[in-house]
Amino acid sequence: MTDPSRLPSDVDLEKASAARCYDYYLGGSHNFEVDRELARKVESRVPHVKPLAQDNRAFLRRAVRYCLRQGIRQFLDIGSGIPTVGNVHEIAQELDPEARVLYVDNEPVAVAHSRTILEGNDRADVVQADLADSDGILGSEQAARLLDPERPIAVMMVALFHFVPDSARPAEILRSYHEWMAPGSFLGFSHVTGDHYPELLRSIVDLYADSSNPVTARSHGEISGLLKDFELVEPGLVYVPEWRPDTEEDRWQDPARSLVYGAVGHKV
Amino acid sequence: MNDTPSEAERSDTAAPAGEGTPDPRVAEFARQWARTVLGTSYVPMSRPELWSFLEERTERLLSALAAEPFDAGAAAEVGADLAGVHLVDPLALRRTLELLGSRLPGLARELGRPPAETSERTVGLLASLGEGFVGAVRRRVLADQDVIQRAVRQARDDAEEALRASEARFRAVFNSSALGIAIVGLDGLIQDVNDSMGVIFRTTGPELLGRHVLELCDAEYGDSLREKEDELVAEVSERFMVDVRYTAPDETLVWTQVSGALVRDGNGVPEYQVLLYADVTDRHLLYERLNLQASTDPLTGLANRTRLRNRMEEALSPVPADRRVGICYFDLDGFKTINDSLGHPIGDDLLLAVARRMEAVAERWGALAARMGGDEFVLLVPDTEGPRGMVPLVERTLEEIRRPVRIGGHELKASASAGVVEQPVAGTDAERLLREADITLYRAKEEGKAQWVLFDAERNSAARRRFELSAKMPAALDNNEFFVQYRPVRRLDDGGLVAMHAELRWDHPELGELTPPWFVELAENTGMITRLSNWLLRQVCEHAGEWMRRLGERAPVVAVDLSGRYFRDPDLVNEFRSVLADSGMPAERLRLGVPEDALFDEVGDPVDTVEIVRELGAALVIRDFGARYTDTRRLRELPVTSARIAGGYLERLSERPLTDPLDEHLVGSVVTAARLLNMSVVAGGVHTRRQAERLHEMGVHAVQGDHAGEPFAAMEVERALAAPVKGVGGTSS
């Protein structure tokens, strides 16, 4: 008999995935030919896509370290992707081995990958879930084990929301997390934009349209709107190279070419 | 939170291992190195951290360059270290080699540690570094690939495990469900069923495989199921639910509620349907029983209006084309009398007996017998072939009804009248058919009892008007649409007032002012006459009583016409007495105009009312004197004071220059007869002076009509009395 409950297998290697393309831009090898094919196409239109992705990753690092300096010791990293190098738990546990990290991604291979990497680490885990399912994520067994909702937390949503179309009501999603976060918590956030280089962005949007993760770019105003419940720490919502660079040399001549806005929000 | 980024980073970043403070030239070299490799791949460190990291590697390479004996192995380690911090891109290697090749020897010289055989050693170091780098990167790539492959396998295993689990769950549900579950292809063929399916459909599961789902419902229900299924498969609807009936091979009826859903494959393409069958037979039987109760006449067990309506809808559906339909509307004759005289239980038994017989006839003709209420029944005959075919059915039914019935010691002989309509289905509807049959029945009753009449559009429309008038009469009376007006009756000798003649009028909202010929007979047929006449009598007496109070002796005598049927009503007397008492009106001042017929019963004896009226003191006027000559002598004994004559011949007397001798003779002989009977003669409908003159010549005493005065309302009696006496007959001419 044919089984009516048969699920469409969600391990789809025929489509490029954002997580694995991103890994490619970072120089990782956790990717397949389909992913590299798309990534190379993007690279041909946006030649600096690799530095661009790396800079986003660097923003993640700086944001996590910032939160650590503010005393945060628990992290919820949503849309964590394939942790090539420089993962949140590595950054955090380097400073404090007791720091706790819960990863969330909706892509099964990324999740399986995290699981492999995290084997034996009892202060970090992963949940496969969609961002929109905040109840499922925050109510998961892993969250119960690792996170203390009474204490401030850093929620990382880096290079994630441009995969959330307006139809999925991104503002409502953010609000549900904001509500859950204890006062004193932080939100690390970055998002692709077409504000200054619309043609470059268009190439990316077009190329990703057929992948598993179509892209929705948003303007500075729209992104600020999404973050309105949070108080943004200095320097606010800026192109990622401008967000607290490690050295003056890290600034870009034309930061807008990074195509990604970043901010850290504070729930007061 | 106002710390500046760069200083903050430096402060909390653990500085990589290094021996003391590096020489600024080494530091500068490392910065240069960092600058060339950054951006080729992601390095999980801040730039200052990378600087320290590369300073240390620079130191190690410088040492290796100068070391004795020369050992290139240290450089291989540096290559591997680069890969270790995720400097993995070939570009990073190339730039590293370029930088080291062009500047490392120079740096060594600047630092005062120039080795022997510098260029040879440099080449060796770079080659080793490249080898170490490539080896480490290869291991890393393989490891990455291994990890990601494992992740894919893991993810697939997880998905499959989830699938297996849900499959197992589904199996459990499938097997244990009391609902029948069928997996059905897009072509409608059953691919798999659970055991419950077999139970529901009185067979075994395997028997059902390969059969079409439409075979699991009776033909009448196939269409609705097919339609729903088609919509589902065509993705017009997401799911459906429909009740269908199935007749099992052993003739058991099985009612199922079928719900269906479409299952798609991974690409969203419809793959098959899942149909759930709930056995709702019990519910349906209950529903049917309730429905039957709701559509059955409780007394006779025949169909009631509701069921008749439903069956008419079916019979009137216009497919196939050219369909016809027949309706017979029956009404028992004189049923009210039976009910009144023998009592309701006997009446009910009679209805029951009639119903039984009608049902038997209906069954033979494939018709439906229904009771509409009271003593009215309807036969619905679907798919007739013309009016002729209805005749035997109707006659047979009437015959059956006429057959005597024995009920509780009585032998009752009932009869019925029927209205029959037989028409093409197209262009009519249930309501209209029933109405037409009802009106046709009404015509049948009008034409006499115990017969049937076939629908005739023209005749029906006249009948319909009458029918509607009579139907509206009771409400019209309540709504004060009826009123009484008066006309003077004047003596022809001197124009003096003889009486005021009351005229009943109906101010009909659509038809305007109607005179008694429009409605009195109808009222007599429906029995409405009693109410109407009581009302008239009371109205007239009130008016006259009022006149008496206002005018005393000057108040005129009042004449009012009563319907013959009413006059013979034994209740009249009682009503008459109470009306007189209520109005304070002496009977002597009242003249009752009645048709001659009404004074006598069937065998020609005067009716009792005549004597009573005389006792009370009212006078009687014969309204249609001369209509029946031969019997005129019988009036001699009666207290009739005057006779009224009216009709076409009176009018003709005046209209033409030369009167017809026959008309003159008629008037003359009527007047003479009245004289001989000691009655005065009043002529009605006299409009012209000329007419009046002629009549006066011929011996008529008084006239009414336009010549004698216009009609007026009761309130205006004074004005009517004061009106100048028109020149009448003798005196004025």
Ligand SMILES: C[S@@+](CC[C@H](N)C(=O)[O-])C[C@H]1O[C@@H](n2cnc3c(N)ncnc32)[C@H](O)[C@@H]1O
């Ligand atoms: C570009 S990667 C970002 C990785 C990491 N956050 C970083 O910025 O370095 C985006 C990740 O978000 C994940 N993602 C996209 N939409 C998601 C959703 N609705 N729920 C959870 N994860 C999602 C993708 O699978 C992918 O792994």
